[in-house]
Amino acid sequence: MPNYHRPSVTVDVVVFGLDDSVGALKVLLIKRGRPGTAFEGCWAIPGGFIEKDEDLEVAARRELREETHAEPSYIEQLATFGRPGRDPRGHVISVAYMALVRCDSLVIQGDDDAKEARWWSVDHLPDLAFDHAEILATALKRLRNKVRWQPVGLDLLPLVFTLSDLQRVYETILGKSLDKRNFRRKVMSYGVLVSAESMRVGSPGRPPSLFRFDREAYEALQEEGVEFEVTA
Amino acid sequence: MPNYHRPSVTVDVVVFGLDDSVGALKVLLIKRGRPGTAFEGCWAIPGGFIEKDEDLEVAARRELREETHAEPSYIEQLATFGRPGRDPRGHVISVAYMALVRCDSLVIQGDDDAKEARWWSVDHLPDLAFDHAEILATALKRLRNKVRWQPVGLDLLPLVFTLSDLQRVYETILGKSLDKRNFRRKVMSYGVLVSAESMRVGSPGRPPSLFRFDREAYEALQEEGVEFEVTA
DNA sequence: ACAAAAGTGTTGGGCTTACACCCATGG
DNA sequence: CCATGGGTGTAAGCCCAACACTTTTGT
Numbered sequence: 001m002p003n004y005h006r007p008s009v010t011v012d013v014v015v016f017g018l019d020d021s022v023g024a025l026k027v028l029l030i031k032r033g034r035p036g037t038a039f040e041g042c043w044a045i046p047g048g049f050i051e052k053d054e055d056l057e058v059a060a061r062r063e064l065r066e067e068t069h070a071e072p073s074y075i076e077q078l079a080t081f082g083r084p085g086r087d088p089r090g091h092v093i094s095v096a097y098m099a100l101v102r103c104d105s106l107v108i109q110g111d112d113d114a115k116e117a118r119w120w121s122v123d124h125l126p127d128l129a130f131d132h133a134e135i136l137a138t139a140l141k142r143l144r145n146k147v148r149w150q151p152v153g154l155d156l157l158p159l160v161f162t163l164s165d166l167q168r169v170y171e172t173i174l175g176k177s178l179d180k181r182n183f184r185r186k187v188m189s190y191g192v193l194v195s196a197e198s199m200r201v202g203s204p205g206r207p208p209s210l211f212r213f214d215r216e217a218y219e220a221l222q223e224e225g226v227e228f229e230v231t232a
Numbered sequence: 233m234p235n236y237h238r239p240s241v242t243v244d245v246v247v248f249g250l251d252d253s254v255g256a257l258k259v260l261l262i263k264r265g266r267p268g269t270a271f272e273g274c275w276a277i278p279g280g281f282i283e284k285d286e287d288l289e290v291a292a293r294r295e296l297r298e299e300t301h302a303e304p305s306y307i308e309q310l311a312t313f314g315r316p317g318r319d320p321r322g323h324v325i326s327v328a329y330m331a332l333v334r335c336d337s338l339v340i341q342g343d344d345d346a347k348e349a350r351w352w353s354v355d356h357l358p359d360l361a362f363d364h365a366e367i368l369a370t371a372l373k374r375l376r377n378k379v380r381w382q383p384v385g386l387d388l389l390p391l392v393f394t395l396s397d398l399q400r401v402y403e404t405i406l407g408k409s410l411d412k413r414n415f416r417r418k419v420m421s422y423g424v425l426v427s428a429e430s431m432r433v434g435s436p437g438r439p440p441s442l443f444r445f446d447r448e449a450y451e452a453l454q455e456e457g458v459e460f461e462v463t464a
Numbered sequence: 465a466c467a468a469a470a471g472t473g474t475t476g477g478g479c480t481t482a483c484a485c486c487c488a489t490g491g
Numbered sequence: 492c493c494a495t496g497g498g499t500g501t502a503a504g505c506c507c508a509a510c511a512c513t514t515t516t517g518t
Contacts, residue, residue, distance in 0.1 A: 004281040006238035009325060049236040053323050056314040080312045080327050082288040091285050093241060093327075095312050164470075181472070182508070205469030206515035231508055396497075413499070414481070437496030438488035463481060 007082075007091040011060040012047030012132070014078065014139035015070060015099045017119065018156050022168040024121045027136060028101075030067050031116040032129060038089055039129035045136065046117070047094070060097040068117040072099035074155040078139055086131045094130075098139045100155040147173050149225045151192060154213045160196045162208040163187065170230070178230045186230060192217045239314075239323040243292040244279030244364070246310065246371035247302060247331045249351065250388050254400040258351040259368060260333075262299050264361060265347040270321055271361035277368065278349070279326070292329040300349040304331035306387040310371055318363045326362075330371045332387040379405050381457045383424060386445045392428045394440040395419065402462070410462045418462060424449045 015028035029043045046067040050059040057075065064070055075097055082093040120126065122140060125133075146152065152173070153166050167183050187193065196210040247260040261275045278299040282291040289307065296302055307329055314325040352358065354372060357365075378384065384405070385398050399415050419425065428442040 004240055005284045006240055007282070007284075008236055008238055009241065050239070050314075052237045052239075053316040055316055056312065056325070077311055079309055080288065082282075082327070084285040084287055093288070093325075095314070095325075162470085179508075179510085180470090181510085184471085185473095186507095202517090203469080204467075204517055206471075208470055229507095394497085411482075412497090413483085416498085418480095434490085435496080436490055436494070438498075440497055461480095 005091075007093050009050050010047050010092060010094045011050055011056060011063055011097060012045045012094050012135060013060050013064045013072075013075070013097045013099050014045055014136055015064065015068075015072060015101055016122075016139070016143060016156075017101045018169060018172060019119070019121075022157070022165050022172065025172050026119040027122055027125070028068055028070060028117065029120050029126070029128075033115040038087070042129040043120075043126045044129040045096075045132045047096075056095050057097070060095075060099075064099070067115060070099075070101055072101045072155075075099040078135070078142060081131060081135060083131065094135070096135045096139070098142055100152070102156060102158060144173060144175075148228050151190070151218055151221050151226055151228075154215075154218055160198070160210045160212050162200065162210055164208060166211075170228075183230050186228070190217075190221055190226070192221055237323075239325050241282050242279055242324060242326045243282055243288060243295055243329060244277045244326050244367060245292050245296045245304075245307070245329045245331050246277055246368055247296065247300075247304060247333055248354075248371070248375060248388075249333045250401060250404060251351070251353075254389070254397050254404065257354045257404050259354055259357070260300055260302060260349065261352050261358070261360075263348040270319070274361040275352075275358045276361040277328075277364045279328075282327075288327050289329070292327075292331075296331070299347060302331075302333055304333045304387075307331040310367070310374060313363060313367060315363065326367070328367045328371070330374055332384070334388060334390060376405060376407075380460050383422070383450055383453050383458055383460075386447075386450055392430070392442045392444050394432065394442055396440060398443075402460075415462050418460070422449075422453055422458070424453055 017026050017028065018024070019026055028046065030046045032039050032042050032044050034040070046064050047060070048063040048067070050056065054062075057077070060075065061072070064072065076099075078096040078098045080093060080095045084091065086092070086094075125136070127133075128136065143152075147170065153161075153169055156169055157165055163184055166187065167178060167180065170183070171177050192214050193211040194214050196212050198210055199207045200210060201207055249258050249260065250256070251258055260278065262278045264271050264274050264276050266272070278296050279292070280295040280299070282288065286294075289309070292307065293304070296304065308331075310328040310330045312325060312327045316323065318324070318326075357368070359365075360368065375384075379402065385393075385401055388401055389397055395416055398419065399410060399412065402415070403409050424446050425443040426446050428444050430442055431439045432442060433439055
């Protein structure tokens with residue numbers, strides 16, 4: 001191959017999750033640890049350099065695993081960022097991914113070498129390294145859009161959940177409250193929910209009935225699109 | 233910067249246009265000319281290697297200009313392709329763009345050095361180099377999707393056009409025919425069209441009235457989204 | 465008995481669809 | 492005068508949005 005200029009290439013992964021109470025949308029960030037590296041001590045989206053002949057998505061999952069031990073249940077390519085000057089170290093192009101993880105697999109820990117990883121609420125973020133604020137904003141926009149035409153609950157909720165949980169997912173992501181009756185009617189009409197026998201107990205109020213997703217119907221819906229726009 | 237592996241990075245641009253009669257959706261392809269290069273003589277999406285510290289979109293526009301003299305009126309990043317083995321020459325990552333050009337600026341010519349450039353109808357494509365068939369398929373899918381929630385006529389039609397022209401754009405891209413009355417009602421309701429005084433003459437049938445886009449209203453609509461789904 | 469969350473139906477309005485005929489010009 | 496494409500209106504049905512009270516449990 002002719003001797004063309006070769007930039008460095010990284011993959012970065014914006015991981016979204018919901019907190020236990022499904023009350024807030026969170027992003028997984030790492031604290032840049034290694035002394036002497038760029039943006040030392042700054043918070044950043046997890047990611048790193050791709051290896052020789054490594055597939056991009058594979059690299060994204062690898063970096064995520066190495067830095068946070070997270071295994072996302074969904075991942076998609078977001079966009080590629082290559083503005084000159086975005087990395088003070090030189091010409092670095094970043095292929096960004098967006099990922100979702102389930103509430104019940106939020107067991108996150110940092111890397112061995114002093115790197116810290118934790119969840120941040122999307123509306124109280126720290127300053128971010130590089131152009132990561134821009135990347136994150138892009139991811140958030142994408143998620144808010146995606147939610148309107150593809151189902152998204154399966155990748156964010158535990159296996160078994162209540163309709164109120166699901167409604168809270170949408171309210172949290174869209175940042176507005178939805179009408180309970182209209183929400184339920186609409187969700188049920190898609191036929192992707194099957195009732196789980198058990199009932200949740202112990203909480204105040206009438207015990208809710210539990211559901212799980214019908215995986216096949218869910219994936220069919222994912223293909224064809226949803227048109228999910230529910231009223232305030 | 234530490235000595236990480238560096239792949240080569242290319243940008244490739246899938247350019248869509250409509251033919252004069254607005255009757256077919258076309259893609260601009262180039263014939264790979266230089267002897268001794270990979271896929272010599274094969275048709276391919278225009279593109280090439282990025283230069284040092286060059287912005288990705290700038291590189292995309294530059295390659296397009298160099299290879300086809302086309303200046304798209306719209307361009308957006310599509311996706312990045314990095315599957316190992318996609319380029320026989322080694323580890324090459326391609327950032328793909330999708331672009332639209334207006335009918336009346338279709339003056340295309342190949343590069344100086346024997347490279348040929350021409351339009352191909354999207355449903356009669358030649359074999360393509362690398363994974364360009366996959367990239368093109370992705371672009372086509374994106375365009376067909378985009379059309380449903382963003383206006384697209386401004387970037388494909390000449391400055392002045394008829395409602396029938398516009399309808400044909402949608403029919404061509406979506407690949408299905410639409411109801412004339414419903415189409416007109418819907419389009420007019422967006423308030424992005426202003427009537428151009430003149431009338432087209434010379435063709436058989438009643439002379440149509442001409443319109444142009446109200447740029448401001450158009451761009452506002454582009455922001456907020458359109459919800460454009462018209463019936464067969 | 466009270467607080468807390470779950471669950472449940474109906475109605476009006478607006479938008480979408482389906483559909484067929486006349487109009488203005490060129491040849 | 493005829494062929495060609497341009498232009499126009501209406502009625503039926505569906506889906507969406509708005510809205511308030513009853514049920515079931517824990518304390």
